[in-house]
Amino acid sequence: MTPAPNLERLKIDRAALSARPRRRRRWLWLAAAVAVALALWLYLRPGATVVEVARAEPPTRDTGQVVLSAGGYIVAHHTINVNSKVTGRVAWVGVERGDQVRQGQVLVRLEDQEFRAQVVADTGAVAAAKAYLDELTHGSRPQEIAAAQANLQQAQATERNNRLALARTQALFAKGIVAKSQLDADQAAYDASRQLAQSLAQTLELAQIGTRPEAIARAEGALQQAQGNLQYARTLLDATVIRAPVGGTILERTAEKGELITAQFASAVETGGPQGSVVTLADLNDLQVELDISQNDFGRLQLHQPGIVTTDAFPDRRYQGELAEIAPEANRQKATVQVKVKVLDPDSRLRPDMNATVQFLADQALNAPPPAGVLIPLVAIRDRAGAKYVQIIANGRVAERPIQVTAERALGSIATGVAPGTEVIVKTPAELKPGARVVAGTLP
Numbered sequence: 001m002t003p004a005p006n007l008e009r010l011k012i013d014r015a016a017l018s019a020r021p022r023r024r025r026r027w028l029w030l031a032a033a034v035a036v037a038l039a040l041w042l043y044l045r046p047g048a049t050v051v052e053v054a055r056a057e058p059p060t061r062d063t064g065q066v067v068l069s070a071g072g073y074i075v076a077h078h079t080i081n082v083n084s085k086v087t088g089r090v091a092w093v094g095v096e097r098g099d100q101v102r103q104g105q106v107l108v109r110l111e112d113q114e115f116r117a118q119v120v121a122d123t124g125a126v127a128a129a130k131a132y133l134d135e136l137t138h139g140s141r142p143q144e145i146a147a148a149q150a151n152l153q154q155a156q157a158t159e160r161n162n163r164l165a166l167a168r169t170q171a172l173f174a175k176g177i178v179a180k181s182q183l184d185a186d187q188a189a190y191d192a193s194r195q196l197a198q199s200l201a202q203t204l205e206l207a208q209i210g211t212r213p214e215a216i217a218r219a220e221g222a223l224q225q226a227q228g229n230l231q232y233a234r235t236l237l238d239a240t241v242i243r244a245p246v247g248g249t250i251l252e253r254t255a256e257k258g259e260l261i262t263a264q265f266a267s268a269v270e271t272g273g274p275q276g277s278v279v280t281l282a283d284l285n286d287l288q289v290e291l292d293i294s295q296n297d298f299g300r301l302q303l304h305q306p307g308i309v310t311t312d313a314f315p316d317r318r319y320q321g322e323l324a325e326i327a328p329e330a331n332r333q334k335a336t337v338q339v340k341v342k343v344l345d346p347d348s349r350l351r352p353d354m355n356a357t358v359q360f361l362a363d364q365a366l367n368a369p370p371p372a373g374v375l376i377p378l379v380a381i382r383d384r385a386g387a388k389y390v391q392i393i394a395n396g397r398v399a400e401r402p403i404q405v406t407a408e409r410a411l412g413s414i415a416t417g418v419a420p421g422t423e424v425i426v427k428t429p430a431e432l433k434p435g436a437r438v439v440a441g442t443l444p
Contacts, residue, residue, distance in 0.1 A: 050441040052427035056374040072291035076282035085239035110240040122230035129223040148204040155197040162190035252280040292336040320344040380424040391425040
């Protein structure tokens with residue numbers, strides 16, 4: 001059967017179908033590229049001036065009225081020089097400058113051989129003193145008392161024999177039978193035996209009574225002295241391990257392995273000699289700003305007065321401050337009074353000895369509710385015949401908005417006439433007129 005001619009026309013041309021989508025995608029890519037190029041040309045077309053802008057934000061409670069602004073330096077509230085209690089050579093240092101340490105952490109170890117030897121010697125002295133005191137306290141043993149009794153009985157027997165011999169010799173001497181020398185010898189033997197018996201009797205009595213209280217007290221004192229020496233030796237041994245007295249940050253490391261650390265006259269140590277301290281540390285979460293206030297301005301300040309702290313290193317960061325300390329005396333040469341402002345919310349950006357500026361605020365302004373309007377930087381506010389206005393960017397061109405300043409603050413002026421979040425022009429390379437083409441950027 002032969003297909004009809006019209007059916008031949010219904011066949012699908014697959015080559016044409018595959019080519020058509022490729023042509024359509026090519027036109028879409030081309031249109032997109034033209035659109036992007038047009039947008040870039042409109043945005044960066046010749047004649048557009050680069051300006052810097054800032055966002056107008058509603059004021060907060062920390063934008064109070066400034067009564068005084070002063071510059072000074074950030075200092076740690078408490079800086080601690082960690083010294084050694086003993087003199088010794090450094091065996092190990094476990095910290096570096098900038099390390100965070102906790103209270104009680106080991107910082108430095110000194111060589112301790114001689115200190116350990118002293119502890120051993122004093123331990124032996126304590127043991128000897130204790131044994132001697134026990135000997136005196138317990139008294140004589142039963143065996144010692146029995147031996148004393150036996151010695152006394154023997155001496156008494158000898159005394160009796162000598163007494164009988166002396167009596168016989170005296171009788172014979174009276175009859176002229178024995179010589180005078182024999183009588184003298186028997187008399188001397190009897191006297192000696194009698195004295196020995198008396199001495200041994202006293203020895204037995206002392207053994208039965210026990211040690212004298214004075215001897216026990218003297219032995220107790222010797223034991224206490226030995227125990228004190230041992231405790232002192234242990235304290236010196238413990239001091240060879242130098243620990244952090246408080247938690248904080250290591251500001252300086254002044255000791256190295258092998259150096260001699262002295263515990264005496266540390267502040268007068270000469271360069272190249274024994275070191276007086278091992279590290280210097282401070283708690284960087286407890287920072288203050290040290291300021292010298294002119295005596296003419298001192299009357300504006302009082303304790304606990306709030307302030308805003310800024311630094312040259314991070315001018316966009318603001319920290320809450322409070323006047324925490326006023327020097328009890330003035331500086332005659334400078335005609336100033338030193339004050340210290342506590343930083344209430346420090347962070348890792350702040351470092352001791354950084355330049356800082358404190359803007360002291362009035363208490364009533366800080367505690368009052370924020371005023372209406374927005375905070376506009378002073379550099380953005382312009383004046384024309386006494387009328388205040390700001391310049392903004394509207395559709396790529398400069399536009400002017402009149403404003404009404406209601407209050408002055410540390411970081412600018414509070415004004416109405418501009419909606420919150422509006423970007424106002426703060427810096428331009430030259431004077432701009434309304435309608436000039438501009439683009440936001442950064443100026444040198």
